[in-house]
Amino acid sequence: MMDDSGAILREALSWARKGRKVALATVVSTWGSSPRAAGSRLAVDEDGHMIGSVSGGCVEGEVLANAEDVMRTGRPALLEFGVSDGTAWSLGLACGGRIEILVEKFRDRPEFNQIVEQLDRGEETAALVALDSGERRLVEGDTQFDEASQSLVAAALARGVETALDGPAGKFFLEFWRPPLSLIIVGAVHIAQALAPIAAAAGYRVALVDPRPAFATPQRFPGVALHTEWPEDFFARIRPDSRCAMVALTHEPRIDDAALIAVLRSPAFYIGALGSRGSAEKRRERLRAKGCSEAELARIHGPVGLCIGAASPPEIAIAIAAEMTAVLRQAQAQSLGSAAE
Template sequence: MTDERTEDMPECALDWHRAGQGAVLATVIETWGSAPRPVGSQLAISGDGRMMGSVSGGCVEGAVVTEALEALADGRPRVLSFGVADEEAFAVGLACGGRISVLVEPVGAGPDALPEALLADLVAARAKGRAVALLTRPGTGERRLTTGEGDPLAGVIDARMRADRSGLEEDGWFIAIHNPPLRMIVVGAVHIAQPLLPMARACGYAPVLIDPRGAFGSAARFPGETIMDDWPDEAMAALAPDARTAVVTLTHDPKLDDPALIAALASPAFYIGCLGSTRTHAKRLLRLREAGIDDAAIARLHAPVGLDIGAKSPAEIAVSIMAQITQRLRQG
């Protein structure tokens, strides 16, 4: 049985190992051509052959499981390569015609196996929402878990964290990026929020809408969305924006926007955007300075919010906001 919740693979492998069932982690470390799953995708395999996750969308999982069980028996990791030409795609290998390399690592004791303690540290860091990278040099047994700070590969790790992109470096290190989930906090249940929230979700964010005005933040206007009706400063305190959080204020009402902005500027949120004209923003800056916000903090604000693409409709404005957030996330 396969479960597609691939984000939980380290946790699943650790649970199986600690339950005495045996566990193997298989990770896509390199791709060429039309590979079905991106680098960093993982498949967890238990000692009795159960699977969770995916390294190829079903194309080569059977072969990977066979190798994983052998790795569990001998305690040795291995790198597997799969690939075929497009015209042979449905006969054997990858149905998409690409090629992939998969690192298969048994958990626990054994020659160069993935140590339980290291896997437990990774799981603990993920549970705390810390951005970390697990570095592995296939074939040597060298591994280390790092935030990137002070690491010899700090610059490379930082760039990969910003891009959410695991990958194999020329020096042989495979850098597996484990970032906490992306979040977006939207203050103001206005028309722009209606297209913005599903756009954010499509881009991988978990959106939360804040608006204490019941007529605005209703389930009828935002079906299926997470809505908080607390005052923005209270809601922001509860949500605790981190470095993987974008904050967007849309109400035009200083009583709602300003407390949210003050809270956001005190947090490590990577993006803080405010709806409003240049004139409206100038008045906002005066209020923030009167509230004790310094110029360095104010410089973090993106206002008027969104890239200047000539957007007019609520949906177009939402596109411009999502584009600017993406630019900030990926380019720093």
């Protein structure tokens, strides 16, 4: 199961609406080398059905044991594991870090339904969770806090990352519920066949666009949403958002250029295009002639992928997925487009 908080929330709501007891575990803070980032979630019901993850598998057993007590008593538990913790060591958390996990009883509450509605509209939601009670308060444009808390929340919202906050009213966790990442691949080529499952495993919803039906077939791309239309028609219907990446892979200007022009004028977080440095320069010349600005052209990662010496289609797909991740997480990494000749 991909790391999709929306899917975890929907499944937990489904269990709760069937009358089952449910617990929700959330990573609220980490130190050092931790297996999962803050905001990672796991839901479990009284029958042991589970979705999501809060570690690499090393502390899940202890979390599930505490979840049974939380479901029974309704009282939240704040768990901390680290290498100095004998239990965590025996369970495998020996990577030198610590992790803090809030386990709360999950109920079908209005705030969760509002989060689902906003996810369905492609919108993200922020909420403050009190670590002592599990009370959740959605953060909206008109939400008011005391002056000290207001500045803390505003700074955390600006960073856009899940954060534990120690304010005047107690300890809170600022969480985000975001729509899943998406990847639009233009070109049903061999690299795309390797890239699609890699991206899906990393949590992306993958769509493939190629006006050549002989290439874009379910046999070559099982489980991928296929669109056998020209990119200009596809992007007339679909506007990429800030959670979207697009990679143009056909090497055919009639197909790739239209896709690039459409996506360069969107808030997509990553735009890549296959080709050598020479073909990348020719592409920039064509796109300039079609009205693309220098700022827009600078958004294209081309040659696409990180500089890892990739040669085969699967290796190139790995390099592309790695560069997408580096851009998403704002990590410093050398791309092929910036590597020395």
